Structure formats: structure tokens, C-alpha cells
Amino acid sequence: MAGAAITATGLTKWFGEGDARTLAVAGVSFEANFGEMLFLVGPSGSGKTTLLSMISGVLRPNEGRVVVAGLDVWSLDDNQRADFRLHKVGFVFQDYHLFPRLTTTENVAIPLILRRHAWSEAMAQARGELDVVGLASRAEIAPGKLSGGEQQRVAIARALITRPEILIFDEPTASLDGDTGKRIMSFVVEHVLNEHRCILIVSHDERIFSFADRVMRMEDGHVVATERGAHA
């Protein structure tokens, strides 16, 4: 698939009003393409998570527009935007947010359940996805019994199960040691990234920047530099 996966134009977000107004993202514009892994990096408070949230349709910008996989995200109503996230976007959260009382298979199947797939079909597909991330043998245990790296892979399997065009990772290696982080990123590059998918990663972790196609550096709500990554 060719062309732009994400087109952001003048995205601006502030919090509070009057004297308490804080500018989080200031008129950011960029494009990300299918087949590309784009890193958003920068110090805490630079606006990268806010930008990520606006792109993924969970935080409304005050100004600007973002088109993701051909959809003008903020022209959709709440239900359409929920459907957009469910069908077009996969999320891997920093703390994984797996349900500790469900099995890993059930956790992975959740997006399919939300899409009203039959239980048995969702479970079969989830087991297949766990196989892809190398956790077939851990399918029926609770996530709490898995290591951090394994939980991360369960979260990736959950994000991948709907075959999303956009995949969003929020600090994917923040809770992992260096080696595990690198192994996860290698896995992402080899098995997750493809020409039909764009991956957006927010990270502080410079050790994994080498996996990026492009690195966008943010400071004080502005994009201050865009560099080609080592993987490009």
C-alpha cells in the first residue's frame, strides 16, 4: 500500500484557560507513510503523548486536522471514532492494561469480541495471534504470571488481532530491561511492520531509536527536528 497513512495539519492542543492555559502541542504538521515506523521522541512534557492521542482519536485537538487511513478523524462522531479505533488502530499501552482475571487468550481476543465476533472464533484467532508472538504455550494462564516481556507480547498480539493499519506504541520498552526491549523491537520490525501498516512509537528510550525509519523530536509542543532512522 502506498501513500500517507497519517496526515496531520496544524495540530494544536492546549489545556486550561486564561492565565492557566498551557500549550501542549503547537501547530504540528507531518505525514507518516504505510510501511514506515515513526518514532516520536522528546523529554517529558514535550507534547508527544498529547500528539499521539490526537492522532489516534482519543483527544480532540483545539485546532488542526488529522487524516488517518483516509479518515478525517475529528470530523467523525463519538461512535464513528470508536469504530475507527477498533478497525483501523491498534494500541500497545505503556502498562499493557491487560485484564488480570482473564486468560492471555481472552485478553488478546477482546478487540474481536468488541467487534461482535463469535466467542469460539475470537478465541481461535487469539490463540493464532499468541502463536505469532511466541506465546502459544502460555495461552490459558493469567497475564500476571507472565514476565514483562511476555506481557508486552500479549499486548502486541491484542493490538494486531484486528489487522490494524496504524499501530501505536506508547513507551513500549519503559517497563523492560534493555535486552528484552531490543528483542521486542526486533520482533516488531520483523513480524509486525509491513507495507500495509504504519507504526507510531512514543519513546524516551534512545537504545531503540535505531529501529526507526524516522525520528521526530519534540520540545515544548513543537517538532524541532526530523531525522532519518538507522532502519530507513
Next chain:
Amino acid sequence: MRGLLRIAYKLLTNERGKFIALLMGIAFAVFLMVMMRAVFSGILRQSAATVTNTGAKMWVMDPAVNNVLTSIPVPDYVLDAVRSTPGVRSAVPLYSGAGLVRLSDGTYQPATLIGLDDTTLLGRPKLVEGHIEDLFADDAVIVVRDGEYPKLNSPGIGTTFELNDRRAVVVGIAETPASGLFGLPTLYTTFNRATSYIPSPRFTISYVLVEPTGPAAVPGIQRAIADLGYLALTEKQFSDRIADFYKYKTGVGTNILIMMVISFVVGLSISAQTFYTFVLEHLERFGALKAIGAHSRDLVFMIVFQVGVSSFAGYGLGVGLCSLLIMIAKARLPSYVSIITFGNLLFALAATIVIAVVSSYLGIRRVLRIEPFEIFRA
């Protein structure tokens, strides 16, 4: 949707401690509410035992009567007046009073004495031993075999004892649908013998039992009796009047109501608090579901389903527990009467639904407020 509800069910039941706390909170509240009303229903049934057991279609009495045992004797002319009222097929007197039985071991036992019309024996109980015509023999009485029967040393046919210092001979053993409220054994005899056993005031008729020509005649009879200065009630109206007396004029009803309100509030507090804590603990994950693409209505369905499962399981548990306790009590105490009526079950169900609605409302409000953006900021 079924898959989503299955996830909701697993989330709820896999959290065993909270699920059990939720169940117990609701079950405890339902148990107390149903039990209180069951006990009260039992009291009301017992309070109207004479009315139920006699089975007369209409009762004529002094307007001040509100409890069958505290009858106010009516003059004999009332019986004649009732008999001549249009719509009355027949009317007979009934005596109701209390006597003191001296048992063979020398101890005394108060007993309720019912005097049936000497000619018709209208209102007679169902005999399980003996023959009804033996009641016309000298000093004959019939004993009711109910929970109070052992208080008379479980007499058999032919047993004699003293009733208010006069000889009484048991000629029959009867069973009645209901026992009296005050724990007294019941004896039946004829009207004239009853009035001779018990020292009587000027008037001896406690009630006049009426057989109307048909249901259509009842309002006319009631109007005519009211013109006489007396009160004519159907069996149901009299039972309701007695029930109202205990509900509103003795404090029993108020106390039962207070206990039920307390049970409801306790159940509501435990359930609402436990479920709200459950939602708070899963708030981030509900936020994650929202971020992934769950619609608000999906989350609402999940919460309503979780509360619904807990509430109805708790309701069933509470009712089951209550039934079990009543069953055990009845097996051990023959005179124990508690009745779970459909009204009682519906009332507890309504209270459970209120508990469920309040509990889920608190959870839903919290979940709908969470912004998926918060998940990224975590």
C-alpha cells in the same frame, strides 16, 4: 454482544472476594427483608385464624371490633334483625372467648373456646378423629390438633379435664388451616355450652355468622346492618381489618417496616460500595477498552450485566436461605408460622432491582466519565 457479556461475567466472577461480598450483601438484605415480611405474614395469618377456620361468608359485629379475640358481645335482637335482612339466607350466632383448662396434672392452661351454633354447627372444623354428632353429648368439646395441642398434654378422645371448673370431655380431634396468634390451644363446643362454661356479660353473642343469598346481596346486607348500628364484613374484609389493626395500631407493622428499611439500606450500602470499588479498580482497564474502540453502550451493558448477575444471584440466595430457615424452624417448632407470599417475593425483587440500579448507576457514571486519554498519561 454475548461475547462481551461473557467477558463481563468472567471479570466479575473471577474476582472472587468482591463477587462473594456483592452476593452476600444482596443476599443478606433480601434474606432480612423476606424474613421480616414472612414473619409478619405469619402473624397476620394467625391473627385471623378464627375467621379463616370458621369459613363464614359474612360476619356481623360491633363496629369497635378490630381483632377477632377482643369481640364485643352484641344483643340477641341483632341476630333476629340480621335473619330478617333481605339477602340473608341464614344467620347463626358464634361465641368466641377464652377459658382456663385444668389439666390432669393439676396445672392450668388458658385456651380459646369457640361456641358453634347448636343447630347447624356452622364454622365447625374438619375432624380427623371422632364424629361431629358427638358434640351434642354432655360436656363435649373438640380439640384442635395444631402447634398448641401439646399444651393440653395432647389429649385423645375420651380425655376429660376441667374447663372453668366444669367437666369437659374430648369427643373429637380436629385440624384447622391456621393456628391462633397468642399460642393458645383451641377448643370447639356448642354455643349454649360455651356460654355456660364462661361467665358471660348481659349479651352472649360474639358474632353473627351470615350466609348471604349470593355475592350481589352483600352490599345490601352491609347497608342494612350499618343502619342497625353494627358492622357486617365479608370474610376477607374482616381478615383485612384484623391485619390493618396489627399493621397500624399495634406498632408491630411499624417495627417490621423499620427493620425492612434498615435491611434495604444495609444491602444497598454494601452492594453499591463493593461494586463501585470493583469499578474503580478496573477503571484504567475500562479506559483501555474505550481507547481500543469500545462504545460507551458496550461498557454500560457490561456493568449492567455484572450488577444484574450479582443482584439476581443474591436475590435467589437470599430467598433460598430464608426458605431453608423457615423449613428448619417449622420442622423443629410445630407452632412456628412464617409465610413467604408472592407479594413478599415481588417486594424483595423490587428492592433488589433498586439496589442494582443504584449500584450500576454509580459505576456507569464513573466509567462514562473516564477519558481514554488518561490511559496514555498513566
